[in-house]
């Protein structure tokens with residue numbers, strides 16, 4: 462087989478089909494931001510440490526700076542842009558972040574929201590300790606995390622009350 | 625930070641991978657990418673060819689064999705190890721170690737084979753594999769060959785894999801169902817690489833005498849270290865914290881690494897403590913104890 466320097470890729474992003482022809486060395490994060498203009502996915506460190514770039518790949522949280530865009534060919538990606546309703550109304554988790562001072566500058570927030578989205582879908586009976594462990598992969602320089610944990614716990618309570 | 629230019633291949637069959645390994649120069653295999661992608665982004669590596677293993681068939685499995693052991697495919701995600709019932713039942717030390725590996729976002733991608741091939745001496749899975757006497761299977765043009773971890777680790781981040789070979793699976797020999805296990809580490813933050821770690825398994829008889837023990841130290845030497853003399857010295861003795869503390873003192877004299885943050889002497893101080901704690905955790909669980917819950 463011969464190697465490629467560029468590839469045509471097709472993937473679902475937040476339920477909508479997206480296609481591009483990309484350099485094979487392009488990361489998924491850069492593809493989302495530069496090719497698809499979805500700049501909600503942030504890049505803090507670009508080497509897998511900060512978690513700002515976290516997106517869901519077929520429902521699982523991954524660091525988008527540590528994947529090539531070509532590896533997402535044929536897969537479904539979810540980003541922070543897909544969380545709010547079509548009318549822009551914040552979802553329960555986003556609203557809880559707003560209510561509990563879960564963000565200040567907001568740089569880390571997209572990654573944290575996507576991590577928590579996966580956690581909530583995996584296991585609805587999370588404890589505060591589970592949340593803290595899950596958040597260990599996301600660095601926030603502003604909040605001191607307490608507001609984030611409060612927001613996550615509040616969102617969990619609200620989601621459970623809807624079940 | 626962007627990866628340097630390379631040619632990308634995503635074969636679906638293992639023989640295609642071996643074919644590429646045999647014909648191309650300056651090639652890197654891409655497994656979960658949780659170490660290779662940072663190295664590419666920072667341009668610590670400049671491969672001409674990147675061969676992605678993510679679409680290759682037959683590399684992602686956990687297989688419980690008839691003899692009570694486990695065979696695990698090289699591309700099995702760390703997340704799968706964390707939640708596998710077979711891993712929990714037969715090699716709970718692996719799960720205990722995986723809970724210290726990175727974070728959920730990196731465990732969702734990171735693989736067993738990637739970790740062993742990268743062979744970072746501080747990597748939890750490498751240390752656990754050393755404690756468990758794991759055997760790796762390498763596929764090359766002439767077929768498969770098996771290597772014990774002790775033969776596989778040639779030196780600092782240097783596996784014995786030939787340039788035309790790929791790691792395909794790892795076998796973990798059976799341990800008695802009632803064995804105890806312990807994995808402890810010292811790191812600055814949860815999910816960081818260990819500054820020092822220890823992995824232990826332990827079997828005791830009805831009188832509490834040690835009939836089988838394995839101890840590996842991670843993050844201290846250039847590869848994870850087994851402590852054969854210490855292990856032999858413990859055999860037949862009645863297990864206790866005092867016994868472990870006494871014997872583990874020998875760990876302070878192992879050859880340790882210096883790095884930018886931590887001196888060799890500091891690692892040598894940590895080694896006996898990690899060893900004792902791992903053995904104590906194993907003792908508490910021998911005879912069947914509660915496993916750490918995954919998260």
Ligand code: FES
Nearest residue numbers: 505506507512526
């Ligand atoms: S930008 Fe991906 S983890 Fe920091």
Ligand code: FES
Nearest residue numbers: 565567601602603
């Ligand atoms: S809100 Fe600023 S980094 Fe988290």
